[in-house]
Amino acid sequence: MSKETVTITDNRTGKSFECAIKNGTHGQPVIDCQALPKEVGMFTFDPAFMTTASCESAITFIDGDQGILLHRGYPIEQLAENSSYLEVCYLLLYGELPKKGELDQFNAEIKSHTMLHEGLRNVFSGFRRDAHPMAMLLGVVGAMSAYYHDSMDIYNPTHRNLCAMRLIAKLPTIAANSYKYTMGFPYAYPRNDLGYTENFLQMMFSMPSEEYKISPTAAKALETMLILHADHEQNASTSTVRLAGSSQANPFACIAAGIATLWGPAHGGANEAVIKMLDEIKDVKNIPSFLAKVKDKDSATRLMGFGHRVYKNHDPRAKIIRGICHELLNELDTAKTPAFEIALELERIALEDEYFIQRKLYPNVDFYSGIILSALGIPTNMFTVMFAVARTVGWISQWKEMLEEPSMKIGRPRQLYVGAANRNFIPMDKR
Numbered sequence: 001m002s003k004e005t006v007t008i009t010d011n012r013t014g015k016s017f018e019c020a021i022k023n024g025t026h027g028q029p030v031i032d033c034q035a036l037p038k039e040v041g042m043f044t045f046d047p048a049f050m051t052t053a054s055c056e057s058a059i060t061f062i063d064g065d066q067g068i069l070l071h072r073g074y075p076i077e078q079l080a081e082n083s084s085y086l087e088v089c090y091l092l093l094y095g096e097l098p099k100k101g102e103l104d105q106f107n108a109e110i111k112s113h114t115m116l117h118e119g120l121r122n123v124f125s126g127f128r129r130d131a132h133p134m135a136m137l138l139g140v141v142g143a144m145s146a147y148y149h150d151s152m153d154i155y156n157p158t159h160r161n162l163c164a165m166r167l168i169a170k171l172p173t174i175a176a177n178s179y180k181y182t183m184g185f186p187y188a189y190p191r192n193d194l195g196y197t198e199n200f201l202q203m204m205f206s207m208p209s210e211e212y213k214i215s216p217t218a219a220k221a222l223e224t225m226l227i228l229h230a231d232h233e234q235n236a237s238t239s240t241v242r243l244a245g246s247s248q249a250n251p252f253a254c255i256a257a258g259i260a261t262l263w264g265p266a267h268g269g270a271n272e273a274v275i276k277m278l279d280e281i282k283d284v285k286n287i288p289s290f291l292a293k294v295k296d297k298d299s300a301t302r303l304m305g306f307g308h309r310v311y312k313n314h315d316p317r318a319k320i321i322r323g324i325c326h327e328l329l330n331e332l333d334t335a336k337t338p339a340f341e342i343a344l345e346l347e348r349i350a351l352e353d354e355y356f357i358q359r360k361l362y363p364n365v366d367f368y369s370g371i372i373l374s375a376l377g378i379p380t381n382m383f384t385v386m387f388a389v390a391r392t393v394g395w396i397s398q399w400k401e402m403l404e405e406p407s408m409k410i411g412r413p414r415q416l417y418v419g420a421a422n423r424n425f426i427p428m429d430k431r
């Protein structure tokens, strides 16, 4: 069988070069252009990596045109319906759904790592009380590098696994501590008699002074939220984790780099931005004027929670999350907020508007996730932290996959230099 190729011809010299076409399991094939600089003396130019596949990965597949999201081949809808978050973590990390005994062992191992080193808990007290919880999460996860030296040999598979366990287990504890610290409340220790999500809720909301009852509705909604955010192939934060990891940096530092990237409003900060936007709109009657501002090219206002770099049809996660919003609305009084009513109407109007139709802009996962988190009592500044808790497994699975490739190289994009041409230094008195 002849090898499929694409011919690249340099029309200045007539020199041609055959680039191999590589096919994956699903999705568009890619042109392997690694030999291009050597063969034709040029790099490819692709700002924002709009058309570049940076790695091979067997973890997550997205078809943005069809609105499909698969983890290890399993559709997100089926995982959200039938799995627990820790089962999805196992799947992402090890490639297969666990058998009962394997899942029990995984759960037990995660539980054995939920506590934080007491020294690490003290790191929180160095922050201002009004620090953003993302700043604390970023700092404390980075500081894990200073506390867990026994798992930092990145070339040792046991160490890599231990790091993954520690990160998945401790992120909820760090997240809850960040919140408690900003509030001036005492930290709650993890309770290993509870499930992952229930334990997080008790660490967030329990007080020594009274009994805290965990709402099963809240726990189920949060569990689904975590599943929906667990991984999303080579997005900005995941690519950052891979790039940091490619320099052989320790995994805690790499995850901290991912957290930093996630913080931006174009990425994980969007859920927080959606709630701010809904608050700003205030009333359904103000939606038309708000949308006029969004469509005005002279205004920087965007409809937050709409649009996606990859999904150009619908975001399958948004559909699931919208369903949870409705369930919560029926079951929790805290869900009955004007924000949900405004969001529904905003979505309805935008989906019928030519501006959004033409540009294939649909609600993404973050359009509704903030509404759910608010209904669960989670404050707005903790939304991106929640996203980070959920995404940690995706980051560490992708990091692990990269480390396990025999041919791992440091990531190093090139550039098209457009600055001043080579020139001689001008002494101060001649400038």
Ligand code: CMC
Residues within 6 Å of the ligand: 232, 235, 265, 266, 267, 268, 270, 294, 301, 302, 303, 304, 305, 306, 307, 308, 309, 310, 359, 361, 364, 365, 366
């Ligand atoms: N509101 C208004 N216009 C928009 C929006 C929006 N949310 N998103 C894109 N556009 C317009 C944009 O102005 C441009 O119009 P034109 O062609 O006239 O210049 C066109 O649509 C294409 O936009 P783009 O910025 O080139 O698209 P992108 O693929 O680079 O951006 C995005 C993707 C997610 C950054 C962007 O849609 C956005 O800023 N959305 C709002 C923020 C948001 O919800 N982010 C969460 C993403 S999902 C969670 C995650 O995976 O992290």
